[in-house]
Amino acid sequence: MLMDKEKFIAGLNGLDSNNKDVICLYNEISALAMRCGTAEAEKPAARNAYYLSMEFLIGRSFYNNLLELGVLEETAEILAKKGIDISVFEEIEDAALGNGGLGRLAACFLDSAAGLGLPLHGYGIRYRYGLFKQAFKNGFQTELPDDWQRFGDPWSVRREDEKRTVSFADMSVTAVPYDMPVFGKRTNRLRLWQAEGSDEAEKISEYLYPADDTEDGKILRLRQEYFFSAASVGELLDKHVKAHGRNFEAFARYNAIQLNDTHPVLAIAELVRLLTADYKVDFAAALEIAKKTFSYTNHTVLPEALECWNGDIIKKILPDIYALLVKIHLKQKEELLAIGCAEKEIAEMAVCAYNCFSMANLALYVCKTVNGVARLHTEILKDSLFKTAYCYFPEKFTNKTNGITQRRWLMLCNKELSALIDKAIGTGWRSDISELGKLCGKTAGLADGFAEVKAEKKRQLFDYIKARDGVEIPRNFLVYAQVKRLHEYKRQLMTAFAILEIYNGLKDGSIKDFAPSVFIFGAKSASGYRRAKAVIKFINEIAVKINADAQTNGLLRVVFVCNYNVSYAEKIVAGSDVSLQVSTAGLEASGTGNMKLMMNGAVTCGTMDGANIEIVERAGAENNYIFGATVEDIERLKKEGYKPLEYLERPAHARAVNALVDGSFSDGGTGGFKELYDSLTVGAGWHAADNYFVLYDLESYVDALLKINADYKDRRVFAIKQLENVANSAYFSSDRTIKEYAEDIWEI
Numbered sequence: 001m002l003m004d005k006e007k008f009i010a011g012l013n014g015l016d017s018n019n020k021d022v023i024c025l026y027n028e029i030s031a032l033a034m035r036c037g038t039a040e041a042e043k044p045a046a047r048n049a050y051y052l053s054m055e056f057l058i059g060r061s062f063y064n065n066l067l068e069l070g071v072l073e074e075t076a077e078i079l080a081k082k083g084i085d086i087s088v089f090e091e092i093e094d095a096a097l098g099n100g101g102l103g104r105l106a107a108c109f110l111d112s113a114a115g116l117g118l119p120l121h122g123y124g125i126r127y128r129y130g131l132f133k134q135a136f137k138n139g140f141q142t143e144l145p146d147d148w149q150r151f152g153d154p155w156s157v158r159r160e161d162e163k164r165t166v167s168f169a170d171m172s173v174t175a176v177p178y179d180m181p182v183f184g185k186r187t188n189r190l191r192l193w194q195a196e197g198s199d200e201a202e203k204i205s206e207y208l209y210p211a212d213d214t215e216d217g218k219i220l221r222l223r224q225e226y227f228f229s230a231a232s233v234g235e236l237l238d239k240h241v242k243a244h245g246r247n248f249e250a251f252a253r254y255n256a257i258q259l260n261d262t263h264p265v266l267a268i269a270e271l272v273r274l275l276t277a278d279y280k281v282d283f284a285a286a287l288e289i290a291k292k293t294f295s296y297t298n299h300t301v302l303p304e305a306l307e308c309w310n311g312d313i314i315k316k317i318l319p320d321i322y323a324l325l326v327k328i329h330l331k332q333k334e335e336l337l338a339i340g341c342a343e344k345e346i347a348e349m350a351v352c353a354y355n356c357f358s359m360a361n362l363a364l365y366v367c368k369t370v371n372g373v374a375r376l377h378t379e380i381l382k383d384s385l386f387k388t389a390y391c392y393f394p395e396k397f398t399n400k401t402n403g404i405t406q407r408r409w410l411m412l413c414n415k416e417l418s419a420l421i422d423k424a425i426g427t428g429w430r431s432d433i434s435e436l437g438k439l440c441g442k443t444a445g446l447a448d449g450f451a452e453v454k455a456e457k458k459r460q461l462f463d464y465i466k467a468r469d470g471v472e473i474p475r476n477f478l479v480y481a482q483v484k485r486l487h488e489y490k491r492q493l494m495t496a497f498a499i500l501e502i503y504n505g506l507k508d509g510s511i512k513d514f515a516p517s518v519f520i521f522g523a524k525s526a527s528g529y530r531r532a533k534a535v536i537k538f539i540n541e542i543a544v545k546i547n548a549d550a551q552t553n554g555l556l557r558v559v560f561v562c563n564y565n566v567s568y569a570e571k572i573v574a575g576s577d578v579s580l581q582v583s584t585a586g587l588e589a590s591g592t593g594n595m596k597l598m599m600n601g602a603v604t605c606g607t608m609d610g611a612n613i614e615i616v617e618r619a620g621a622e623n624n625y626i627f628g629a630t631v632e633d634i635e636r637l638k639k640e641g642y643k644p645l646e647y648l649e650r651p652a653h654a655r656a657v658n659a660l661v662d663g664s665f666s667d668g669g670t671g672g673f674k675e676l677y678d679s680l681t682v683g684a685g686w687h688a689a690d691n692y693f694v695l696y697d698l699e700s701y702v703d704a705l706l707k708i709n710a711d712y713k714d715r716r717v718f719a720i721k722q723l724e725n726v727a728n729s730a731y732f733s734s735d736r737t738i739k740e741y742a743e744d745i746w747e748i
């Protein structure tokens with residue numbers, strides 16, 4: 001145990017809680033836990049892995065840390081004696097230092113590594129403001145700054161003594177580390193850098209993803225990426241020299257660095273720069289060291305998310321890095337020519353083309369491994385996005401299907417289900433998640449108990465939604481949930497159309513015997529993403545209309561919860577019956593929301609995309625609801641020439657889609673709904689009509705939703721399907737993922 005429990009309990013018993021507000025208590029108890037919990041921290045490991053990520057979406061630390069330290073229950077009991085319900089700390093808002101799945105994955109990985117006792121440490125940015133707080137004004141999303149530090153930051157320690165300087169052509173910035181312990185079998189560390197020194201410098205760590213549609217915005221983003229990459233690599237190299245002298249050959253023996261997507265890829269150039277400039281290592285030798293040190297994870301095939309930096313911008317603020325990138329580019333070309341690549345192939349793989357530096361190509365060239373995040377995604381990387389690189393360097397490619405930590409996403413968010421599992425198979429699964437498989441074969445006997453747990457979690461969720469969003473949901477409604485960032489490829493709009501079709505069918509009597517249901521949405525849209533914002537407004541309009549319709553609102557309701565974040569997710573995944581994972585096949589790299597919902601016993605209603613494929617493979621096709629075009633179908637449609645208008649000939653579809661423009665709903669004069677309609681029917685300069693195949697998949701989607709609805713009527717049989725998902729979810733624990741990274745990539 002990494003905690004002095006007695007000291008903590010004594011401290012907690014002695015805590016004077018009179019006249020103290022929640023924030024004050026939160027800070028005092030957290031500080032006490034930090035004092036008792038970090039004494040043994042930082043046992044140095046010989047070889048460490050480092051996870052460089054622009055985002056760490058850790059959410060609320062309070063409950064999770066107390067759970068990891070093994071004192072959550074006792075804390076609740078002691079506080080209860082003082083008349084304090086431990087749930088009051090839900091008032092403390094999340095640290096939302098991330099945007100979505102990629103950042104949440106980073107947090108799950110740190111949790112799992114600590115839980116397994118593996119030395120993996122995080123490096124990122126300590127943003128002054130996290131991802132914006134979402135509010136709805138008349139159904140439109142508005143964005144408010146997320147001042148998360150106003151609750152204090154008791155889980156971080158500022159390390160003034162380890163601050164460093166990061167230099168740009170026009171300024172020097174001080175990078176001050178803030179360390180957060182990651183508790184588990186061993187205490188690891190998440191080190192977040194804060195930029196200081198001048199107003200200009202402070203801007204670097206002010207916001208997560210500031211707008212980058214202007215040149216200034218792009219420069220700021222580049223500064224952010226270089227800032228944390230350089231501070232992290234610089235520190236690792238300094239430590240190495242201190243411990244091992246100038247034996248740089250050994251650097252890769254002690255350090256493995258994982259680049260979470262392309263944002264930290266400049267770390268490669270920085271390591272080469274430091275070795276060559278500060279230590280006079282020969283360029284080729286320095287590059288070889290980098291080749292042994294770095295690994296890269298790709299998270300998306302969407303072209304707009306593959307970063308390319310204009311050479312002029314790099315040259316302006318990072319001239320030395322620019323010069324090195326050019327050198328690396330030339331070296332790459334030489335190597336590719338030597339192994340017989342054609343001009344065209346070299347152009348495809350080149351670090352630089354037409355003065356644009358491709359971060360993905362730089363990573364592909366230098367990194368020893370490149371991994372996708374689900375089996376299908378890795379296959380797509382090999383077959384299309386990185387096809388040429390795969391052809392020449394197949395040994396670099398590997399798959400690491402994502403996972404989620406069962407500590408936050410089952411034990412913490414669903415104590416009731418956890419207790420049911422304890423009763424059925426004992427508590428061994430809590431320390432070895434693979435034991436969850438012991439539930440297989442027991443699901444029929446547990447069906448009633450599970451149905452009770454689910455009903456309780458729904459009641460809690462509905463109470464929470466009522467309190468937070470003011471929407472009433474009657475008990476025992478079937479819960480369909482689509483919670484994830486708002487993006488066209490995730491197709492929340494398709495769900496909106498499906499709801500309208502069901503609503504219309506209930507009204508005209510063509511849909512009968514419908515089990516009362518609610519559709520729950522949670523999503524933030526990027527602030528400049530007009531279409532995504534129009535989808536939010538559209539769904540909010542639909543919700544107002546449907547929830548107010550006395551003829552149907554005993555059967556159907558819709559709610560778009562405001563400010564979806566990790567803490568809201570904890571409630572929703574536990575209380576949902578159906579997990580909507582309906583991305584266009586080939587576009588969702590993995591998804592992790594799908595895994596959280598599965599582990600809490602939701603059936604998946606989804607396309608053959610990302611990790612859905614592996615979920616269904618394990619939990620059984622008969623226990624899930626797969627529909628829609630496959631990757632092959634989409635390719636064929638594109639080749640044949642997809643004509644979305646043909647699918648609008650179906651009257652039910654036409655009616656739902658026309659609701660965008662026939663006056664049924666108002667977009668407040670913004671033109672947003674017409675823009676959505678046009679994107680489906682005529683396209684735009686930069687993409688074809690219905691680029692995401694919404695109209696093609698709509699019919700089979702509605703059928704799948706209705707099939708689930710019909711199946712739900714036999715509650716027992718449905719509960720067994722849900723339990724089969726729980727029983728087969730161990731594979732989707734990030735403990736499994738981290739073991740694979742540790743064995744195959746990091747060798748820690």
Ligand SMILES: *Cc1c(COP(=O)(O)O)cnc(C)c1O
Nearest residue numbers: 100101484565566569591592593
């Ligand atoms: C898990 C999670 C995500 C990722 O969801 P996907 O459905 O995989 O896109 C995004 N945001 C939050 C708050 C999460 O907890």
